[in-house]
Amino acid sequence: MAHWRRFTCKPAELRLDITLACGQSFRWKQNQTGEWTSVLRGQVWTLKQTDTEVHYKVHGPFSQKTSIKRTCTSKRTVNPKMIKIKCEPDTDITKFNAASSVKHECDPEIMNPSSELLDTTGRRTLSKACGESIKQKLVYNQDHEKVLKNYFQLDISLEKLYKHWSLQDPHFKKIATHFPGVRILRQDPVENLFSFICSSNNHISRISGMVERLCEAYGDQLLELDGRVYYSFPRVEALAADGVEKTLREKGFGYRAKYISETARRIIQFHSADWLMSLRDRPYEEAHSQLVTLQGVGSKVADCVCLMSLDKPGTIPVDTHVWQIAARDYKVTNINKTKSLTTATYKQIADYFQQLWGEYAGWAHSVLFSADLKQFEKQAVKTEKTSPDEVKSPMKRSKGSSSKNATKRLKKQL
Numbered sequence: 144m145a146h147w148r149r150f151t152c153k154p155a156e157l158r159l160d161i162t163l164a165c166g167q168s169f170r171w172k173q174n175q176t177g178e179w180t181s182v183l184r185g186q187v188w189t190l191k192q193t194d195t196e197v198h199y200k201v202h203g204p205f206s207q208k209t210s211i212k213r214t215c216t217s218k219r220t221v222n223p224k225m226i227k228i229k230c231e232p233d234t235d236i237t238k239f240n241a242a243s244s245v246k247h248e249c250d251p252e253i254m255n256p257s258s259e260l261l262d263t264t265g266r267r268t269l270s271k272a273c274g275e276s277i278k279q280k281l282v283y284n285q286d287h288e289k290v291l292k293n294y295f296q297l298d299i300s301l302e303k304l305y306k307h308w309s310l311q312d313p314h315f316k317k318i319a320t321h322f323p324g325v326r327i328l329r330q331d332p333v334e335n336l337f338s339f340i341c342s343s344n345n346h347i348s349r350i351s352g353m354v355e356r357l358c359e360a361y362g363d364q365l366l367e368l369d370g371r372v373y374y375s376f377p378r379v380e381a382l383a384a385d386g387v388e389k390t391l392r393e394k395g396f397g398y399r400a401k402y403i404s405e406t407a408r409r410i411i412q413f414h415s416a417d418w419l420m421s422l423r424d425r426p427y428e429e430a431h432s433q434l435v436t437l438q439g440v441g442s443k444v445a446d447c448v449c450l451m452s453l454d455k456p457g458t459i460p461v462d463t464h465v466w467q468i469a470a471r472d473y474k475v476t477n478i479n480k481t482k483s484l485t486t487a488t489y490k491q492i493a494d495y496f497q498q499l500w501g502e503y504a505g506w507a508h509s510v511l512f513s514a515d516l517k518q519f520e521k522q523a524v525k526t527e528k529t530s531p532d533e534v535k536s537p538m539k540r541s542k543g544s545s546s547k548n549a550t551k552r553l554k555k556q557l
Contacts, residue, residue, distance in 0.1 A: 149198040156301045158324030159192045165513040167328050169351040187373045308507045318514045325510045332419035334376040335452035340439045356394045379416045382407035402439025427455045450505040458505045459493040464515050
């Protein structure tokens with residue numbers, strides 16, 4: 144039976160319905176009851192939210208520390224012996240001792256990566272026997288809550304950031320009333336990079352479809368939940384295998400198929416599978432310059448990766464939405480002189496918002512980006528446009544109340 148766990152988190156700090164649907168990650172799906180399900184750290188998670196708490200459950204037989212090696216094959220078939228889980232009515236287990244854990248009732252060999260079971264295609268998978276021995280129990284080790292809080296970066300006070308941005312920016316203050324709790328996810332760099340390669344000249348729903356097809360073709364089968372099969376995100380080695388471009392073109396990826404294949408091969412040839420993660424420890428300029436050497440990665444995709452998975456919170460990815468916001472709502476000068484987004488205009492817009500919002504400028508940018516998406520039109524603020532003088536005023540503060548000094552004060556609070 145699937146059990147829920149929970150921790151305190153108010154909507155002002157996290158809104159699942161906006162954060163998971165605003166185009167950062169493309170694998171979270173919401174059901175009719177408002178629950179969100181996706182794959183995170185190689186396991187299937189379901190989340191839901193109340194006015195005071197986030198509830199979560201983790202499906203599947205493997206603990207957080209168990210690793211399963213993947214194989215690199217170009218075609219996938221659903222394994223008939225794969226474990227299946229059917230959601231039961233909600234059960235709250237908070238009455239149990241928080242220090243206790245659900246123990247496995249599984250053959251020890253299943254927990255040993257060297258004794259993996261293989262399906263007919265040669266991929267590692269889970270056996271029905273293992274599923275029966277576990278009797279549909281969920282794995283809850285002590286790391287699960289930490290994993291989730293790390294993913295949502297809940298150690299950062301969003302309310303304090305919103306207050307800071309609102310003081311610096313009257314327009315943001317108006318938007319913030321209708322879009323609280325929009326956070327930047329701390330994603331796996333591999334998934335983040337290849338998902339955004341799929342984003343070129345695309346919209347969120349179509350990107351989501353491509354990412355799912357990519358996982359079905361080259362990820363590992365995890366489990367079936369309520370009739371849907373879930374897969375891990377592919378490893379770089381799998382995407383660098385022979386025949387990937389051809390297979391992805393057949394699956395409707397178009398020119399992006401070559402970008403995915405070539406980028407994966409370049410990473411394996413010149414770096415390593417762990418190279419992307421190592422960029423978290425490098426300065427923004429170095430990480431960005433390294434990323435744009437990859438096929439299909441321009442400044443915008445590189446900045447999305449820097450912001451959403453490489454711990455560069457001040458990064459501003461600039462696309463047509465952000466360009467329009469800068470021109471329409473902030474009256475940034477001389478950015479409409481060209482029909483396309485030039486390198487100079489890109490830098491001008493990014494510099495403007497970084498100066499206005501400070502160290503976590505990329506987070507503030509995500510709030511306005513979300514408010515500009517069509518799927519959130521109903522909750523978007525409907526007020527008269529802020530005058531150009533009001534918008535520019537934050538950039539003309541006295542030395543004693545500058546955005547830079549305000550950012551220093553904020554850092555002491557966070």
